[in-house]
Amino acid sequence: MTRLLLIGPPGAGKGTQAERLALAFGVPAVSTGDIFRYNVTNETPLGLEVKSFMDAGAYVPDTLTNAIVADRLKEADAASGFLLDGYPRTTDQVEELDRLLDAEGTQLDVVVLITADTDEVVTRLLKRAAEQGRADDTADVIRHRLDVYAEQTAPLIDVYSARGLVVTIDGLGAVEVVTERILAALAERGLRASTTTL
Numbered sequence: 001m002t003r004l005l006l007i008g009p010p011g012a013g014k015g016t017q018a019e020r021l022a023l024a025f026g027v028p029a030v031s032t033g034d035i036f037r038y039n040v041t042n043e044t045p046l047g048l049e050v051k052s053f054m055d056a057g058a059y060v061p062d063t064l065t066n067a068i069v070a071d072r073l074k075e076a077d078a079a080s081g082f083l084l085d086g087y088p089r090t091t092d093q094v095e096e097l098d099r100l101l102d103a104e105g106t107q108l109d110v111v112v113l114i115t116a117d118t119d120e121v122v123t124r125l126l127k128r129a130a131e132q133g134r135a136d137d138t139a140d141v142i143r144h145r146l147d148v149y150a151e152q153t154a155p156l157i158d159v160y161s162a163r164g165l166v167v168t169i170d171g172l173g174a175v176e177v178v179t180e181r182i183l184a185a186l187a188e189r190g191l192r193a194s195t196t197t198l
Contacts, residue, residue, distance in 0.1 A: 001080060001081045001106070001109075002025045002027055002081040002083075002109060002191055003081050003082055003083075003101075003106060003107070003108050003109050004021065004025070004027075004081075004082075004083045004084065004108070004109060004110055004111075004112060004186075004191075005083075005084045005088075005108050005110075005111045005112070005160075006018055006021075006083065006084065006085045006111075006112050006114060007111060007112070007113050007114070007153065007156060007157065007160075008113060008114035008115065008116065008171060009115075009116060009118070009121055009146055009149045009150075010121065010125060010142065010145045010146065010149060011116065011120075011121035011122070011124045011125040011128075011142070012114045012115065012116040012121060012171040013114060013116070013124075013171045013175070013178060014085050014086070014114055015031060015033070015034075015085060016175055017112075017114065017171075017175075017178060017179060017182060018031060018083055018085040020175070020179045021083055021112075021179070021182060021183075021193075022083045023195070024179075024183065024193035024194065024195055025081065025083070025191075025193055025194060026080075026081075026194045026195070027077075027078070027080065027081040027082050027083055028075075028077045028078055028082055028083070029082075029083045029085055030069065030072050030073065030078070030082050030083065030084050030085065030087070031085040031086050032060075032065055032068065032069065032085075032086040032087045033085070033086045034085075035068055035072070036050045036054065036060060037054075040054065046064075046068075049064070050064070055135065056141075057140075057141035057142075057144040057145045057148070058148070059089060059090070059148065059152070062090060062092050062093055062096070065087060065089075065093065066093065066096045069084075069087050069097070069100075070096075070100055073100060084097075088156060089149075089152060089153045089156070090152050090153070090156070091155055091156065091159060094156055094159055094160075108160075108165060109165075109189070109191060110165055110166075110167060110186060110189050110191060111157075111160040111165045111166045111167070112166075112167055112169060112182055112185070112186075113157055113166050113167065113168045113169065114169050114171040114178070114182075115168060115169070115170060115171055116170075116171040116172055117172065118146060120172060121142075121146065122139065122142055122143065122146075125137050125142045126139060126142070167182075167185040167186070167188075167189065169181050169182050169185060
């Protein structure tokens with residue numbers, strides 16, 4: 001049973017590392033961003049509701065996000081563990097996640113904090129926007145998202161640090177190198193990957 005949370009600014013590489021770690025530990029990567037984008041692309045009722053917030057670079061309201069995550073964690077593939085990417089993002093969401101996990105008699109094992117230089121993050125996201133045609137990744141929106149992260153999400157680091165759950169990882173460098181750093185830090189916490197073939 002492995003329950004991980006990845007935290008870090010937009011563009012720090014959380015999505016890429018989440019996929020690799022989910023594979024390594026044999027658990028699903030639960031990304032609210034991916035869930036939202038899927039619904040936006042397919043123009044579902046949820047997608048239309050979410051799109052206005054994403055286009056403005058704002059967070060989707062907690063009530064909507066909490067409900068989506070609660071439903072996802074009830075799916076069969078999450079019974080043996082999960083990796084959260086992009087949730088929780090606020091202290092209110094932390095409290096809701098605590099309630100969800102307490103109800104199941106479980107808790108998070110480790111919170112992986114991926115750090116990255118702001119200028120590097122902006123450069124990464126602008127490059128990704130050009131490659132993928134992502135309308136939500138303009139320079140102004142990126143900087144706004146970084147401001148929102150600093151204001152709302154960074155306090156989560158203090159919450160989880162107080163619980164002794166945080167390991168800090170430098171997110172700059174080759175993808176494989178960053179993954180190795182994370183796996184080494186998790187191994188020190190007693191969490192060993194079920195496979196090293198990524």
